[in-house]
Amino acid sequence: MKALLYKDWLVMTKYARTILLLDLVFVAVGFFSPDTPFFTVFPLAMSAALITALISYDERFHFDRTCDAMPVSRRTQVSEKYLIGLCYTALLFVLCLLGALRHHRAGTPELYATVITMLCAGLLPMSLLLPVIFKLGSERGRLFYYVFYFGGLALAMVGADAAAEIRLNLGFPIVLLAAAVLLGIYALSWRLAVRFYAAREL
Amino acid sequence: MNAIEIRNLTKSYGDFTLGGLSLTLPTGCILGLVGENGAGKSTTIRLLLGMTEPDGGKAALLGTDIAGDLTAVKEEIGVVMDEPGLPHCMTAEQVGKMMTGIYRNWDAAAFTALLTRLDIPAAKPFKELSRGNRMKLGIAIALAHKPRLLLLDEPTSGLDPVARDEVVRLLSDFTRDETHAVLISSHIVSDLEKLCDYIAFLHKGQLMLREEKDVLLEEYGLLRCTAATLATVDPAAVIGKKESPYGVAAIVRRTALPAGVTVSPVTLEELFVFMVKEERDESAAV
Numbered sequence: 333m334k335a336l337l338y339k340d341w342l343v344m345t346k347y348a349r350t351i352l353l354l355d356l357v358f359v360a361v362g363f364f365s366p367d368t369p370f371f372t373v374f375p376l377a378m379s380a381a382l383i384t385a386l387i388s389y390d391e392r393f394h395f396d397r398t399c400d401a402m403p404v405s406r407r408t409q410v411s412e413k414y415l416i417g418l419c420y421t422a423l424l425f426v427l428c429l430l431g432a433l434r435h436h437r438a439g440t441p442e443l444y445a446t447v448i449t450m451l452c453a454g455l456l457p458m459s460l461l462l463p464v465i466f467k468l469g470s471e472r473g474r475l476f477y478y479v480f481y482f483g484g485l486a487l488a489m490v491g492a493d494a495a496a497e498i499r500l501n502l503g504f505p506i507v508l509l510a511a512a513v514l515l516g517i518y519a520l521s522w523r524l525a526v527r528f529y530a531a532r533e534l
Numbered sequence: 535m536n537a538i539e540i541r542n543l544t545k546s547y548g549d550f551t552l553g554g555l556s557l558t559l560p561t562g563c564i565l566g567l568v569g570e571n572g573a574g575k576s577t578t579i580r581l582l583l584g585m586t587e588p589d590g591g592k593a594a595l596l597g598t599d600i601a602g603d604l605t606a607v608k609e610e611i612g613v614v615m616d617e618p619g620l621p622h623c624m625t626a627e628q629v630g631k632m633m634t635g636i637y638r639n640w641d642a643a644a645f646t647a648l649l650t651r652l653d654i655p656a657a658k659p660f661k662e663l664s665r666g667n668r669m670k671l672g673i674a675i676a677l678a679h680k681p682r683l684l685l686l687d688e689p690t691s692g693l694d695p696v697a698r699d700e701v702v703r704l705l706s707d708f709t710r711d712e713t714h715a716v717l718i719s720s721h722i723v724s725d726l727e728k729l730c731d732y733i734a735f736l737h738k739g740q741l742m743l744r745e746e747k748d749v750l751l752e753e754y755g756l757l758r759c760t761a762a763t764l765a766t767v768d769p770a771a772v773i774g775k776k777e778s779p780y781g782v783a784a785i786v787r788r789t790a791l792p793a794g795v796t797v798s799p800v801t802l803e804e805l806f807v808f809m810v811k812e813e814r815d816e817s818a819a820v
Contacts, residue, residue, distance in 0.1 A: 335635030339621060346623035394619025400585050401613035401685075402636050405605045533586040 336404070336412040339395075340386055348385050351378055355424060363431040372428045372446060373489065376454035379421045380461050380481050383413050388470035397534050406530045410466060414522045417462070421454035444502035448510045449489070455514045457481045459521035467528035535597065537561045537683045537715030538582065543591035545577055552577050552739040554591070559732070561682075562712035564705065566726035566747075567719035568806050569736035575719035576616055578736070579687050582717075583613065596683055609638055612676030616687045618668045622661035626654055626671055630678075637679035645678035652700060665692035673701055677708065684708065686718040690725050702728050723803040733802060737810050747802070754805055755797025757784045766792050774808030785809070 344352065355375045362371030390396045399409055428450055436443035460480040465473040538559040545552045552574040559565045567575045580586050582593055584604045593600045598607040620629055630645045649656050652670040660668065669692055676684055684705070690698045702725060708714055720726055726733065733750060735742040745753075754773060757764070764775065764782045771790030776783045785800055785808040 333635075335632045338635065339624070339632050342623055342628060343621050389621065393621050394615070394617050395621055396619070397585065397615055397617075398619035401583050401608070401611075401615065403605050403608040403638075404636060405603070531587075534580070 333408055333412055333415075336399070336409070337416070340412070340416060343386060343389050344382070347389055348382055351382050351385060354378065359424070359427045359431065362428060363434060366435075370489070372432050373449055373453040375428055376421060376424050376450050377457055377481065379417050379424065379454055380457035380477075382420055383417045383458060383462065384465060384470060384473075384477055386416065387413060387465055391470055400534050407526050410526045410529050411522065414462065414518070414525070417458045418518070421458070425450060425454060439504075441502040444504065444507050447507050448502070451511055451514050452487070453489075455518050456487070457483075459514075459517045463521055463524040463528055466525040467532065469532075535561050536594075537563075537596055538565075538593070538717060540578075540582075540593040541591055543578070543581060543593055544589045545581060545586065546589055547577075550574070550577075550739055552581075555736075555741055556591075557734055557741070557744055559715050559717055561715045562709065563731040564709055564716040564718060564729050565732040565734060566723075566730035567717065567734050567736060568721065568723055568726060568802070569719070570721060570810065572738075573736040574739040575736055576687050577739075579613075579615075579685050579717070579719065582685060583608075583611075609679070610682045612679065612681035612684045614669070614672040614676050614684075614686045614689045616691070618672035620660045620668075620671070622659060624660050625658060626656045626660075626674075629660075629671070629675065633675060633679070639680045641678055641680060644680075645674060648674035648678060651704075652697070666694060666697055669693055670697060670701070673704065677704065682714055684714075684716040684718070686716065688720055689718065690720060690722055698722075698725060705729055723801070723806060727802045735806055735809060742809055750802065750805065751800065753787060753789070754785050754800050755788045755791075756800045756804060757786050757791075757795065757797045758782070759784075759795070763795065767795065773805070774811055776808070776811065 355378050358371055358375040362375070365371055390399070396409075400406070429447065432443060432446045432450070436446060457480050461473070461477055464476045464480070467473075536558045538557065540555055540557040543552065543555040550572065555574075555578060557565070567578065569575050577586070581588050582595060582600060584600055595604065596607050596610055598604060624632070626649055630642060633645070634640045634642060646656075652674060654667050654670050654674060655663070660671070663671065669689060673686075673689055676686070690701055693701060705716055705718070706729065709716060718726065718729065727747070730747050732744065733747050734744040757767070759782055761777065761782050764772070764784055767784075767786055768790045771787040773785040773787070775785070785805055786797060788797060791797065
């Protein structure tokens with residue numbers, strides 16, 4: 333696992349710099365601009381783009397086959413990508429939360445609504461997309477990428493607006509529950525992806 | 535003990551079928567898998583590595599059934615694929631660092647020595663390496679974790695003659711240890727002739743023959759004669775023939791030759807080409 337993380341760190345810093353830079357710009361804009369949910373949510377939705385890019389590079393360089401010829405199980409290969417996705421989402425979540433705290437007072441329903449939207453935007457597109465990518469490959473899964481990526485993002489935004497509209501009285505336990513449900517979906521997605529990738533022909 | 539045992543392995547992809555392949559590779563030996571492009575050599579290696587599921591049959595690598603988990607046995611196998619696949623931004627040094635986390639037996643000093651011996655630039659990114667250097671890097675990776683079995687898919691393709699000779703010597707050194715074995719596929723038959731103990735011919739997914747190299751070279755000869763002389767030879771002893779206005783060239787079994795008819799030694803390449811041509815002619819006649 334450590335070896336794959338090291339490899340993906342090198343690939344990320346070389347080939348996925350645009351995504352990392354874009355995320356930093358959006359985080360900065362979200363921090364300094366007046367309150368707009370888009371800038372506190374969009375960077376998180378980019379986690380799916382990053383992981384898809386990493387899988388796509390593995391396939392383009394034929395590293396997926398090289399890796400499969402080595403003593404690295406398919407489960408480890410999938411888990412490594414899910415771990416990067418989770419860590420990257422967690423990092424962006426912390427950065428975006430700092431921006432959200434500039435616009436909403438701690439402990440308010442508005443902040444809780446924003447936090448839930450951020451969690452949805454970070455975890456849902458990846459949870460929906462990655463099993464498809466691991467089953468079909470990044471090339472054939474590209475169509476689903478746009479559907480899940482923008483679909484997931486739109487759902488998160490619509491959900492945030494609806495919550496604000498009906499003045500839902502969100503409390504911290506609801507945030508914890510939402511986080512648990514989303515992490516549960518992410519874990520299910522990981523198990524599904526492991527099963528799909530184990531059956532895939534390389 | 536056999537390093538590889540294959541029993542009736544089958545796999546179909548649309549119009550291609552690898553049909554009922556059965557092979558064994560004893561330890562201490564090198565088996566050359568010869569075949570034209572699309573004959574099924576890479577499919578065989580991918581099946582053995584569990585990259586694709588067979589439709590039928592069984593196989594075992596170093597005693598481990600390929601239907602099970604191969605992660606542990608892959609510690610003892612070095613693989614070179616037809617297209618060396620590494621991230622283009624990584625240098626050989628970085629690849630070495632990565633491999634320390636993948637193979638328990640990774641020998642960093644041996645890897646560095648192989649880079650020097652094979653003249654591979656250690657600090658150049660993979661994308662800047664020539665195809666030959668990429669293949670050599672693949673071979674260095676395959677050897678640096680002290681494997682017992684090597685599975686090599688076209689490892690000498692893209693190498694210049696000097697580098698090919700170096701690789702052939704490396705593989706010869708590797709099999710000095712009697713617990714080691716090599717399965718090597720190639721269509722550069724001359725390399726296999728230098729290296730292999732056993733030869734298997736694959737053609738359109740079918741195994742045409744599998745025999746000890748020395749037996750093949752002793753058993754068959756190249757007969758250059760007239761059509762009339764060839765007519766005196768038992769047709770069952772003729773493996774393949776080419777006719778031209780200047781006469782006939784045929785691969786024949788030496789033991790079936792009439793008295794007075796002499797043959798010259800045959801190369802594996804001639805043997806393979808004649809066999810494939812004969813099969814094509816027979817198919818065309820049907």
